[in-house]
Amino acid sequence: MADLWEELQSVANSMPSSNTAAPGARGTIKAIASFNVSEDVAALRKAIEGIGTTEKTLIEILTHRSSSQKQAISKAYQETTKRILVNDLKSDTQGNFERVLVALTRPPAVNDAKWLIKAMKGAGTDDSILIEILSSRTNKQIKELSAAYSEETKKTLIQNLKSEVSGHFGKAILLLAEGARDESTNVNADQAKVDAKALYQAGEKRLGTDESKFIEILCKRSIPHLRQTILEYKNISGKTLQKSIEKEMSGNLEELLVAIVKCVMSTPAYFAEKLYKSMKGAGTDEITLTRVMVSRGEIDMLDIRAEFKKLYQSSLHKEINSDVSGNYSDCLKMICGGED
Incomplete structure (x- = not known):
């Protein structure tokens, strides 16, 4: 799998991002014209x-x-x-x-809010759900899910997160939950070099890691800028940024920063990998399978299908068909939208 992300790294600068496609243009669930x-x-x-x-x-x-x-x-x-x-x-x-x-x-924002509420319910927090949702949503989506969250819980998402997460991981999650990532589309190559160098010096180049530098750059900069920074990083260090993060960090902070890097390179590939892992091995993680299929159905399911096929030499439709059955399977196959 690491090789897949290495490969994506080389095409990262030419990758179209689902974040830049017109909303709904790459989804399988679309408005019906003869709606009554x-x-x-x-x-x-x-x-x-x-x-x-x-x-x-x-x-x-x-x-x-x-x-x-x-x-x-x-x-x-x-x-x-x-x-x-x-x-x-x-x-x-x-x-x-x-x-x-x-x-x-339900509206997408309400789903996201409910999934986050569930992730924070009871003893312990399901960090992987916080990571998946907050690392892959646009500012607009985060603002909408935050509003839905407040409506549901009568508290703000930030307030509740503060009591659930801590340390560097908490700092990064809170930054993402503000939905304040830079959204400019022009990339300044010199600034990307500066950021790549700063990341190199905060990690690979020193003893111990300056996590806050990674958090500041990865949680605040625009997606196109980060894509360029990732390319520059490889030039400076000879390693991919993902490899460096995996070497320098551990636990949920590592998982979060890697998820951000993957979403920067290709959100559809990130979700294709999630879907594959939810069905791989003994037993199926239906909760993740459902969440990803529904949340991406209207956004970029066509791209996820293409990435899935490329990564696993099998179609998403076929994997769903052999992994789950009955009405549940029929419904997921409809969202999938076709055999590749």
């Missing part, structure tokens, strides 16, 4: 209220409408039935199938 809210509400009611649930209808509608169309459906559903669509789905379906349908129905 009342027809959809009637079809969903029939599927849910009839004897036995018509799962096919639920899958068909919820994987073929954009998020804003689904919000319109949920609103109309509530006006017509005086019930909440998400609650009806919960009482009518179960397990992983229920989870994926509910997530498809």
Whole structure:
């Protein structure tokens, strides 16, 4: 896998970034042109209220409408039935199938907020979920999920994170949670060289590591600037930045900084790797599988599929098909959108 990221490193400067594509242009879940809210509400009611649930209808509608169309459906559903669509789905379906349908129905920001709430619930924090969400979302997405988080918990995301995370990892997570990454698109090659050198001197070049320098650069600079910095770093140190981080850091800080570097080089490849790991080996991590499929369905699933095929010589569709079954599998394959 490290070789994959080494390879990506060499094409990083020519990689299109999903962050720069028009929103939704690379997704598999798109707005339907002939959208008719009342027809959809009637079809969903029939599927849910009839004897036995018509799962096919639920899958068909919820994987073929954009998020804003689904919000319109949920609103109309509530006006017509005086019930909440998400609650009806919960009482009518179960397990992983229920989870994926509910997530498809909710706005993306609400999903992100709920996943973060769950990650911080109870004893201990699930750092890997904080890392995945906060390292891969744009400023706009972070602002939206923060608003949804406050709405759900009556506290701010930053307030709650402060009591959950600490040390260098905590500092980096809090910076990302502010959603204040530089968003300029012009790259100053000289500044990228300066940053690459600063990273080299904060890590490889000295005894002990100056973590705060890594955090400041990786959590604040723009994505195009970081892409250039990663290339410059290789020129200066002969190693990839990812390799250096893995050598210099450990634990959740290492995991977070590596995730940022991977997302800078290719967010779709980062998620392709996540999906592969969720299905690899004994047992499937359905929670991660569902979260990634739903959260990327409308954003960059086409690119994730392409990266998956390139990395694992097998299509994402085929892996899902052989790894999970039933309605849950059918729903994920719809989100996947096709065989490569």
